[in-house]
Amino acid sequence: MDALIILCVILFWFLVVLGLRNWSAYIKEKRELLVHVSDVTLVDAFEKKEKKRKQQAGLIDKVTKFADEFADLGQRINFFSENLDVADWLKKSGNRYELTVARFQGIKMMFLTAGFFLGMILFILGFPFSEFGIVLIPLLGYFLPIMLIKQQVKQRQEALRQDLPDFLDTISTSLQAGVSLDQALREVIRFFDGPLREEFTRFIQEIDLGVQREQAYRNLLERNNNQQFQQLIKSLLQGMKLGVPVAQTFKVQAEDMRELRQEQVKELAAKASPKVTLVTTFIVAPVSILMVAGLMILNMIYGDNSIMNLF
Template identity: 50%
Template sequence: MDSLILISIIVFWLSFAFGMGNLYSYAKQKEVLKLHMTEIAVTSSLTNIKKKSLSDRIIAFLSRYADDFSSLGERINFFSESDEVEVLLRKAGNPFNLSVSRFQGFKIVCVLLGFMTGAFMVIIGFPLANIAFVTLPFLGFFVPIMLIRSTAKKRQEQLRSDLPDFLDTVSISLQAGSNLDSSIKESIHYFTGPIQEEFSKFIQGIELGVPREKAYLELLTRNDNEEFQSFIKSLIQATRLGVPMAATFKSQSEDIRKISLEQVKEKAAKASPKVTLITSFIIAPLIMLLIIGLVVLNMIYGEDSIVRFFTS
């Protein structure tokens, strides 16, 4: 009986020591993870620091009041349904940290700003103030929609333009023996714009424990550029099949450059008929009017003009 009690005491203290050891190990790992997440957050914030222009500061200032009108903006959603706005904001890189509801409210803020500007122009007697009083609120509603569409389109175009150079840079790093994450993390420092933003988010997600395939799918969700989507899908396929990443990056870079060259040739071919159309319907009639005008002036004021014929 005494031996059983002794064994129980020994087992208890061993279990207690083992549990305390695991608890200490867990606390240390938690501290390391917190430090790692802090480093990632600081690095990300330093990377995203940009000098704001005057227009950026004005938009950021107006955005503060957008939340108060978000519900009204969601009800008045002509050409700006919430689902469509969400897609556009993702493609545009969420400028000014705009959410869907805040963007909807921002439209109403711009409408009110246009209304007040028009009213002020009417009060001071500005020329065409009545027209401005009617048109400025409409412009305040539709200009943010057009701007977000334009920003999304330009961002996707820039992403497509920078992608081949980025792939070449990463490919060189991979061929030198670096792994994929280190190569991307090193390469993004040589780029600016959407290519840096997208892959910074990708690396940040990987470091925080997001599954690689899910991080790839998030890249696909945020961007609809055909070349970029083709590249990310090839990365997913290469990850599943175990294909060397260096070969994937190199082949994708060559394919994208070929596609870009074909698109340039296609645009050049489309430009020629447009130039001919402009020449035929605008420049040629103007030249004809100029010639006819000179002939008429010569007939009226020349040496053998009709005026002199009748007055002589």
């Protein structure tokens, strides 16, 4: 009887291990099949991310629809946020939440009003320094959307700069293989995410809608102020007029951008050295001296040869 029980236990664990092995093989084959189907059917690898962004944009639209009531007032009170400047910021930030200039101005005034009421509530409740909050919190509410949109512009242009060399190398390889520029862009942008994908997707859509290629290039220039990206687009414009091969343009631009990136890294490293020296001189060194001096003083007072033993 004992031998039968032991045999059943061994058989049970053997079947468990066999099941886990088959389940692992199934998961692996399923993953490979999904990748193959994605490649064959041109399924977008970032489709879920795009849907999530659209959901966020829809949520922001519902939350900020009340800002339209403040839009007229916001366009009149436009300190540090002229309508032309706001339109330029929204364009260069990618306008992820699909805001209009009027709504942005309304959000600014809505936050200012909400900050004023919050400051009043804190003042009535008697919070410390609440008398300053009545002025500072509304100002923070006014400038917060401006600071956020400017930060988005900066981050987007930086992301554009980071992805450009790899993007250009891939496009150059595709062009040298005999693929047309438009087809190469359609294929390559599927494997990139962020500003590059957004900009060249819009570029392709404009070409499909009949916009002249030169005008589509100029629209790219207007939407981005990154120096390397503008240099690329201007080179494409010049090459289109002079008849320079596009593949050669992309290859040269990729090499130049990598060299420029290396120089920028060296420049940042050179700038970091004085900062480290400054911190060491004014923070680390004084603290170390104070610690050593403190230990010496304590040793003089409480040590074996302390001053107290002389009395």
